[in-house]
Amino acid sequence: MKKLNTVLLALVSVGMTSVATAQQTQVEKNDIYVGARMGAFSADPERVAIDNNAFRAVDNNFSTLATGIEAGVMLSEAWELRAYYEYLEADLELGGNAYGKNYGTDALYHFNDTVYAGLGVVSSEIGGIADKAIRATVGHRSFINDNLAWRIEAGGQKGTDEKYNEMFANFGLQWFFGGRDASPEPRQRPDVAPQPAQSQPEPQQPVDSDGDGVIDSKDNCVNTPADYSVDENGCVLYKNETLREEMLVEFDFDSSVVRKSAMGEIEDMANFMKEHPQLNITIHGHTDSVGPEDYNQWLSERRAKAVGDVMVKRFGIDANRVSYKGHGESQPRTMGDSAAARQDNRRIEAELKIVNRVPVER
Structure with missing residues (x-):
């Protein structure tokens, strides 16, 4: 290059x-x-x-x-x-x-x-x-x-x-951001001529117009909602809120055909992606340990791609936002060789999450 x-x-x-x-x-x-x-x-x-x-x-x-x-x-x-x-x-x-x-x-x-x-x-x-x-x-x-x-x-x-x-x-x-002086010079306070004594006005009661607990002279954010908490400057406090969506779809033995019963699970993930168009998804395919390792690797990729095709063709997700990866039998979800354990391991998994900034309520 x-x-x-x-x-x-x-x-x-x-x-x-x-x-x-x-x-x-x-x-x-x-x-x-x-x-x-x-x-x-x-x-x-x-x-x-x-x-x-x-x-x-x-x-x-x-x-x-x-x-x-x-x-x-x-x-x-x-x-x-x-x-x-x-x-x-x-x-x-x-x-x-x-x-x-x-x-x-x-x-x-x-x-x-x-x-x-x-x-x-x-x-x-x-x-x-x-x-x-x-x-x-x-x-x-x-x-x-x-x-x-x-x-x-x-x-x-x-x-x-x-x-x-x-x-x-x-x-x-x-x-x-913000200029910083590498070698600041100390500044002297200028001399101020003494002022003649004057009568002091009567002190006034501090005013808090929006009732947020911060007086107007220190309030940098006016008219804040009454049900939100504020900081020392009278501005709304925020916190991070994590939204998470998970998808788990199981398959029949030696099959990459998506069950009809799994369509609701896939649709929920597709709706989450439509609500958050900045997110992309990677679908991870898995198999049980029955059969040759090379075949199981191929089958896991087929399962992940099958679910990805459903999201694109049935639920309208842009194909550029969907990718997949097969792991074969290398990442079992349940250890053991029972029928129930093998069924748990014949699956695809995917997870998406996003962090939103939301105001803190009083």
């Missing part, structure tokens, strides 16, 4: 040029930033992608271009919390390309003003094959001015499902 190598060389050149003008601006607690990131991703030799309905091996020689955005907040002068999203463009062995995404969060610890390291979780998907991983990062950050910083990072990640071992390196620019 010559284009990738050219872009990365240009990024490193920009970073090295910025060193000459960098200054040691110290970050502060509650500093917030947004940024852009670009780098390379080295896929595991065992990672495959779906291309024209066939599994293709992904090239693992740092040939996957990763570009994206990030945002973070300084929890203290040493600890930082960051979230990011990357678009992936990967080379496939024997030619062709596959596309995907990375998204995750990191907790970073700063050893000093420039060097940091951290751990995080990331979801990586290339060519329709997704995997979650634990990611370790080391990096360097320097400020170009009080608000703009550049950083360079490298690290690795280990998958939790497929046990992939993968590496990455990237360069980023970050914009910190």
